[in-house]
Structures are given as C-alpha cells and as structure tokens.
Amino acid sequence: MPRAVILETPVWEGNRRIFVDTARVRQLAAFFFLYLATYAAGVMLLCACGYSLGNALFEFASALGTVGLSVGVTFAEMPNAALCAEIFAMFLGRLEFIVIIVSVLKLGKDARMAIAWICRKMDNS
Numbered sequence: 001m002p003r004a005v006i007l008e009t010p011v012w013e014g015n016r017r018i019f020v021d022t023a024r025v026r027q028l029a030a031f032f033f034l035y036l037a038t039y040a041a042g043v044m045l046l047c048a049c050g051y052s053l054g055n056a057l058f059e060f061a062s063a064l065g066t067v068g069l070s071v072g073v074t075f076a077e078m079p080n081a082a083l084c085a086e087i088f089a090m091f092l093g094r095l096e097f098i099v100i101i102v103s104v105l106k107l108g109k110d111a112r113m114a115i116a117w118i119c120r121k122m123d124n125s
Contacts, residue, residue, distance in 0.1 A: 034097045039064055042085050046073070049082040063089040 001007075008019040039060060046056035051073055059073045063086040074086060092100055 031097060034101075035064075038089070038092060038097070042089050045085045046082050049079045051082070060086065060089060064093045066090055066093040 008021075010017050010019055012018075042060040042064065043053070043056045046060055047053055051059070055071055055073045058069075058071055061067075062069045063074070076083075
C-alpha cells in the first residue's frame with residue numbers, strides 16, 4: 001500500500017464497532033508500560049530482599065493483582081522494604097495506576113498553588 005493510505009482498525013466493543021485511533025493506542029501503551037515497569041521494579045526489590053525469582057514473580061503479581069494468593073513469602077516479619085513494596089502494589093492494583101498518578105499530580109499542583117498563595121500573603125503583610 002502507498003504511504004498516504006490511512007488504515008483504520010475496527011474493534012468490537014460490546015455490540016458496537018469502533019475504530020482504534022492513535023490516542024487510544026497511546027493510552028493503552030502508557031498503561032501497559034506503567035504496569036510492567038511497576039511489576040519489574042517490585043520483583044527486583046523482592047529479589048534484592050533475598051527471595052527467589054520464582055517466588056518474587058508470583059508474590060508481586062499476586063499483590064499487584066490484589067488476588068491474595070501466596071507461596072509463603074508474604075508475612076508480617078518479612079523485610080520492611082519488601083512489605084512496603086507489596087503494600088504499594090496492593091494499593092496500586094486496587095485503585096488503578098492512572099487514578100493514582102492523576103491524583104498525585106493534582107495534589108502536587110494544588111500544593112504548589114497553596115504555597116504560592118501563602119507566599120504572596122506573607123509578602124503583602
């Protein structure tokens with residue numbers, strides 16, 4: 001096909017046929033990248049705490065998917081770094097990546113605006 005041809009890929013979403021555009025592909029790619037990056041970082045952290053690769057893969061996937069399964073690695077006396085990583089993974093898995101990221105960005109923006117407002121009030125005083 002010539003380079004000028006525009007191909008639209010149809011997908012069935014429920015009972016309707018929609019066409020996948022580049023914005024939708026970018027959204028999916030961003031979510032996929034965030035999920036895999038978080039998963040890889042968590043698995044590496046669990047491996048750094050002394051767990052085998054197989055156990056780390058299973059445990060972090062279970063935490064990230066909020067499944068609740070365990071091979072015996074997750075317990076209260078595990079290293080704090082591994083415990084915090086799994087807590088964070090459960091939090092992200094339950095509330096979803098995009099919601100958490102947008103919330104943190106919004107809180108950061110609001111905090112900067114509040115600090116700027118306080119500084120302006122102090123300068124006017």
